[in-house]
Amino acid sequence: xxxxxxxxxxHMSDYAYDPxxxxxxxxxxxxxxxxxxxxxxxxRDARADMFPPPAxxxxxxxxxxxxxxxxxxxxxPVRVYRKKDGRPAPRPGLVEIHGGGFMLxxxxxxxxxxxxxxxxxxxxxxxxxxxxxxxxxxxxGLEDCYAALCWTAKNASELGIDASRIGIAGQSAGGGxxxxxxxxxxxxxxxxxxxxxxxxxxxDDRLDTPSMKAFTDTPLWNHPxxxxxxxxxxGPDHPRGEGEVSPYAAPARAxxxxxxxxxxxxxxxxxxxxxxxxxxxxRMLQAGVSVELHSYAGTFHGSxxxxxxxxxxxxxxxxxxxxxxxxxxxxxxx
Numbered sequence: 001x002x003x004x005x006x007x008x009x010x011h012m013s014d015y016a017y018d019p020x021x022x023x024x025x026x027x028x029x030x031x032x033x034x035x036x037x038x039x040x041x042x043x044r045d046a047r048a049d050m051f052p053p054p055a056x057x058x059x060x061x062x063x064x065x066x067x068x069x070x071x072x073x074x075x076x077p078v079r080v081y082r083k084k085d086g087r088p089a090p091r092p093g094l095v096e097i098h099g100g101g102f103m104l105x106x107x108x109x110x111x112x113x114x115x116x117x118x119x120x121x122x123x124x125x126x127x128x129x130x131x132x133x134x135x136x137x138x139x140x141g142l143e144d145c146y147a148a149l150c151w152t153a154k155n156a157s158e159l160g161i162d163a164s165r166i167g168i169a170g171q172s173a174g175g176g177x178x179x180x181x182x183x184x185x186x187x188x189x190x191x192x193x194x195x196x197x198x199x200x201x202x203x204d205d206r207l208d209t210p211s212m213k214a215f216t217d218t219p220l221w222n223h224p225x226x227x228x229x230x231x232x233x234x235g236p237d238h239p240r241g242e243g244e245v246s247p248y249a250a251p252a253r254a255x256x257x258x259x260x261x262x263x264x265x266x267x268x269x270x271x272x273x274x275x276x277x278x279x280x281x282x283r284m285l286q287a288g289v290s291v292e293l294h295s296y297a298g299t300f301h302g303s304x305x306x307x308x309x310x311x312x313x314x315x316x317x318x319x320x321x322x323x324x325x326x327x328x329x330x331x332x333x334x
Contacts, residue, residue, distance in 0.1 A: 015218070015270045018298030020309035028219035028302075034228035037134050040103050047104060054112045059084050059119050069147035076144045077129035078151070079107045080159060081118035089160030092123045092167070092327035094197075095149050097181075099172030101202070101225060102133045102141060102233035110171075121323055124161050126152045130177065137235030138249040145181045146190065153191035165328045167195035167261070172221070172273070172301070173229070175201025179251040179280070186259050193261040195326030197319065200268055200301060201277050204252035205230040205245055209275035218270050221301035226272055252276050258287035264322040265291060266315065268299035292322060 017025070033039045056062065061082050066075040082091070096114055098105040107114075107127045114125045130144035149168065156163035170178035175198040182196045207213075207226055216223045230250075238245060247254035257280070265281035267274040274295065281293040296311050304312045323329075 015300070016298060017270065017300065018303075018309060018311050020311065021298075021300070021303055021306055024303075024306040024309075025219060028305075030217050030219050030222065032225065034101075034103060034225065034232070040134065040232075044104055048106075048108070051109060053108050054115075057115045057119055060115045062115075067147060067151045069143055073140070073143065073147075074131075076147055077107070078148050079111070079114070079127045079129070081114045081125040081127070082160060083119050083122045086122040090156065090162035091160055092121075092165040092194075092329065093152055093156065093159065093161035093163075094123055094125050094323070094327065095145070095152055095166065095168045095178075095181075096125050096127045097130070097145055097168070097170035097174035097177045098127070099170065099174040099200075099202075100132070101221070101229040102138075102173045102176075103229060104132070105173070117320075117323070120320055121327070121329065123323075123327060123329075124159055126159075133229075133235070134232035138233050138238070138246070141233075142177060142180050142184065142248050145177050146184050146188075149181055149185060149191055149193075164192075165194050166191060167197065167323070167327050168193055169197035169199070169323075170201070171199040173202045173233075175199050175277075176203050176251060179203060180248040182260055183251055183254055183257075184248050194328065195323070196261050196263045197323060197326070198263060198277070198280075199266045199319070200271060200273055201251075201265065201280070202226075202229070202273055203250060203280050204276040205234060205250040206252070209272075209279070211274040212272040212276070215270060215272040218272065218300050219302070221272060223272050252280055256287070257284050257289065260284060260287075260289050262290040262326060263292070264319075264326065265293050266319075267293075267295045268301055268303060269295060269297050270299065271301040273301060294318065 063080045065078050098110045107129045114127050118125050128148040131140040168178045267277040281291050285291045299311050
């Protein structure tokens with residue numbers, strides 16, 4: 001007998017998940033109530049309790065800053081990571097954007113990841129605590145991320161960053177925000193990015209791809225969750241599926257994806273976001289952008305939570321490789 005969320009047995013019979021994930025599946029929700037801000041806050045609190053902050057690494061320095069975006073906007077918290085006794089400055093920089101369906105997540109959620117990357121790659125990471133929906137719908141989160149990118153570039157010397165080697169990265173909604181920020185930087189004449197890392201990105205509010213329509217009961221993320229995500233992110237003034245939607249909110253709507261920085265895009269086989277990631281990567285390739293694309297078999301949205309699973313280990317190893325290459329660290333093999 002399996003103990004787990006409703007639909008667990010169906011997961012195992014309908015979806016050919018990698019066997020390494022079998023022990024994780026009983027503990028992952030398929031349905032959550034995101035209908036109101038109050039219910040979303042309960043999910044935020046539950047996830048914070050489920051994933052307490054890890055112990056800090058001894059070889060990484062962390063600094064918390066408050067930066068000013070637009071004059072009328074509140075300050076944006078960012079956390080800067082650098083390796084102790086690393087290579088001499090300047091080092092490559094990476095603006096990191098957490099996921100969470102535009103409604104959840106925090107810099108604390110990806111603190112361990114940022115520490116790992118700062119240590120393993122010896123780069124400076126700037127992690128962004130952007131405003132969340134539904135309390136702050138688009139463009140609040142996007143503008144916070146863009147402000148963090150501009151602040152990073154403007155203060156590169158003080159941060160020990162090589163201004164010619166600044167990349168942007170994000171997972172899920174963070175991947176969508178990273179893509180939107182890259183588009184904004186191109187269109188506004190903002191900081192020049194050398195690389196964009198878009199992992200399982202959330203890119204398209206139309207929710208009409210085959211994978212989005214098919215995966216209605218997959219763990220952690222599925223079509224019903226995506227409906228709430230875009231409803232809250234676009235806000236009451238932009239009903240999902242109606243009227244024009246900014247490509248900075250939904251990068252899949254961008255008519256022109258040329259002139260963007262080189263990219264790495266990853267997707268997961270049983271993830272409703274799979275096809276929008278594949279399509280966006282293909283469109284960039286067709287527009288002359290250098291793109292590396294990897295779709296991981298037997299995986300689902302957030303399957304990387306089980307770090308010891310073989311696909312997850314493969315993914316981390318590959319991300320380190322592409323970041324070394326994208327940030328100009330090709331000479332390093334460690």
